[in-house]
Amino acid sequence: MSAFRTLFPFRALATAALAGSALALVAAAAPAKPLWSANIATSAIGAHIVGNPDAKVKMVEYFSYTCSHCAEFSKLGDGPLKLQYIDKGLVLFEYRNLVRDPVDMTAALLARCGTVNNFAGNHRAIFAAQPVWLDKVVKASTAQKTSWYEGTTGQRARKIAADTGLLALMQKRGYTVAALHACLDSEVAQAEITGMTNIAIRADDVHGTPAFFINGREAGVTAWPAVKTKLDAALKGS
Numbered sequence: 001m002s003a004f005r006t007l008f009p010f011r012a013l014a015t016a017a018l019a020g021s022a023l024a025l026v027a028a029a030a031p032a033k034p035l036w037s038a039n040i041a042t043s044a045i046g047a048h049i050v051g052n053p054d055a056k057v058k059m060v061e062y063f064s065y066t067c068s069h070c071a072e073f074s075k076l077g078d079g080p081l082k083l084q085y086i087d088k089g090l091v092l093f094e095y096r097n098l099v100r101d102p103v104d105m106t107a108a109l110l111a112r113c114g115t116v117n118n119f120a121g122n123h124r125a126i127f128a129a130q131p132v133w134l135d136k137v138v139k140a141s142t143a144q145k146t147s148w149y150e151g152t153t154g155q156r157a158r159k160i161a162a163d164t165g166l167l168a169l170m171q172k173r174g175y176t177v178a179a180l181h182a183c184l185d186s187e188v189a190q191a192e193i194t195g196m197t198n199i200a201i202r203a204d205d206v207h208g209t210p211a212f213f214i215n216g217r218e219a220g221v222t223a224w225p226a227v228k229t230k231l232d233a234a235l236k237g238s
Contacts, residue, residue: 035087040116045199046192047096048119052089057234059091060213062098062200065107065126066134067209069222074127077224090235095123097193098200098209102148103137103164106157106184108193110170113183125173126166133164140164154185 036052043049047060063070085091099105111122144163148156158181161167170180183189200206204213212219212227219230 036089037082037086037120040119042116043094045096045195046189047094047196048116049092049094050120051086051092053092055090055092057085057091057231058094058215059231060094060096062096062196062204062206062209062211062213064098064100064104064209065111065130066100066104066137068130070210071127071130073210073222073224073227074124077227078124080224080228085231091231095119096196096200098206098211099193099197100209102153102156103160105153105190105193106160106164107166109157109184109186109189110161110166110180112186112189113170113175113180122170122173125169129165129169133166133169136164153190154181154187157184 036055037050039051039053041049061073063073081091081093086093097108099108107126111119111126113122140163144159147159148163150156151159161170161180161184167177167180171177175183200211204211204218206218210222212221212230214230214234219227221227221230
């Protein structure tokens, strides 16, 4: 009897330890909840939408790849917007193009290469390299610039992509020249980008980029700190 009393506490402890280990294994095996930034889709007009469809705040950005203020917003705002708002399911974010020229159209077409999951990375990479490829636009010869307005949209875009280094930039991201040319030639993508531009100008009365709409109302600000203030106010319901 005394032996039983002596062994029992150890058996109980061992059983508890095994149970605890089993629970720990189950917890470790449980998959982590995916972040909302992984939820990406395209809208009926071809815009890329990222985040929680049921988010309290719906935000739209009209942007141009040749716009320096848009590049600055991407640099300062993309990270905190993703981590603090989109990933947490607080904001549903929609990217809309407002193209200003053939160079902008070329960049917009290239950003859409690959699957919808590739868009955000392409978008950031093009903006991050903007000073480099825009410098090549400025330094292009008269003959080069003239050729950018000759031929179909796809033919123009191919010349621009090669002359500005945008083609090389996307090749470094793993795309083949053939795949990139297919993106530039896509009449569907060209129509979607042009359509978004028309909506911006004619329906939403956008006169410059970047332009932000929060829950359907134009924010009236362009820099990340001011946009953040507007987002926080919308989340608080004010």
